[in-house]
Amino acid sequence: xxxxxxxxxxxxxxxxxxxxxxxxxxxxxxxxxxxxxxxxxxxxxxxxxxxxxxxxxxxxxxxxxxxxxxxxxxxxxxxxxxxxxxxxxxxxxxxxxxxxxxxxxxxxxxxxxxxxxx
Amino acid sequence: xxxxxxxxxxxxxxxxxxxxxxxxxxxxxxxxxxxxxxxxxxxxxxxxxxxxxxxxxxxxxxxxxxxxxxxxxxxxxxxxxxxxxxxxxxxxxxxxxxxxxxxxxxxxxxxx
Numbered sequence: 001x002x003x004x005x006x007x008x009x010x011x012x013x014x015x016x017x018x019x020x021x022x023x024x025x026x027x028x029x030x031x032x033x034x035x036x037x038x039x040x041x042x043x044x045x046x047x048x049x050x051x052x053x054x055x056x057x058x059x060x061x062x063x064x065x066x067x068x069x070x071x072x073x074x075x076x077x078x079x080x081x082x083x084x085x086x087x088x089x090x091x092x093x094x095x096x097x098x099x100x101x102x103x104x105x106x107x108x109x110x111x112x113x114x115x116x117x118x
Numbered sequence: 119x120x121x122x123x124x125x126x127x128x129x130x131x132x133x134x135x136x137x138x139x140x141x142x143x144x145x146x147x148x149x150x151x152x153x154x155x156x157x158x159x160x161x162x163x164x165x166x167x168x169x170x171x172x173x174x175x176x177x178x179x180x181x182x183x184x185x186x187x188x189x190x191x192x193x194x195x196x197x198x199x200x201x202x203x204x205x206x207x208x209x210x211x212x213x214x215x216x217x218x219x220x221x222x223x224x225x226x227x228x229x230x
Contacts, residue, residue: 004160035218037221042223043206043223043224043226044221044222044223044224045161045208045210045221046221047218047219047220047221050218091160091161093160105151105163105166105174105176106151106153106161106163106210106219107163108160108161108162109160110158110159110160111159111160
């Protein structure tokens with residue numbers, strides 16, 4: 001069975017600090033996708049990134065970066081120079097790719113509430 | 119381009135009643151998925167529909183049902199509401215069964 005663990009329930013930082021959100025996953029499949037979503041107070045989940053299990057290259061997008069390590073089943077998310085607007089709940093998610101090539105079912109972690117204080 | 123839209127935004131129902139939630143996907147997207155998010159938890163997968171057929175179902179009772187229309191919009195129906203059905207119901211659309219899922223703003227259902 002798939003499982004995603006986000007051990008950090010809440011993190012509070014001061015603006016301009018760097019912050020890393022941890023994500024550890026479990027799956028028996030060799031082909032899967034990993035995701036990060038942001039959920040601001042409005043409730044809408046905002047897609048941030050998708051990585052497939054065969055691509056372990058780290059990725060950087062502006063102030064955001066992601067570190068995928070298959071050896072430790074981790075997919076961590078770092079925000080550099082955090083801003084107040086980064087305050088939100090962040091979810092890590094996993095989907096397995098079935099024989100039909102579908103990744104329909106996302107399994108989410110419980111989320112990490114990030115508060116960035118001015 | 120318009121994102122995923124859901125209606126209504128908020129809903130209050132009484133135990134035992136029935137509710138219908140609606141979702142319109144992003145233009146060009148053919149797949150719609152439904153998730154339930156209870157306060158303080160991550161979303162839980164309920165259904166996926168693609169080309170008007172159910173392609174996946176989560177661990178939810180038969181009181182939950184859904185359908186997808188020819189224009190790819192979708193409805194989620196919940197019968198015999200329980201207090202525990204109170205949650206944010208999220209709809210996500212993707213171009214096909216493999217694409218990234220983009221979520222709507224959700225419908226917040228309160229059962230009293």
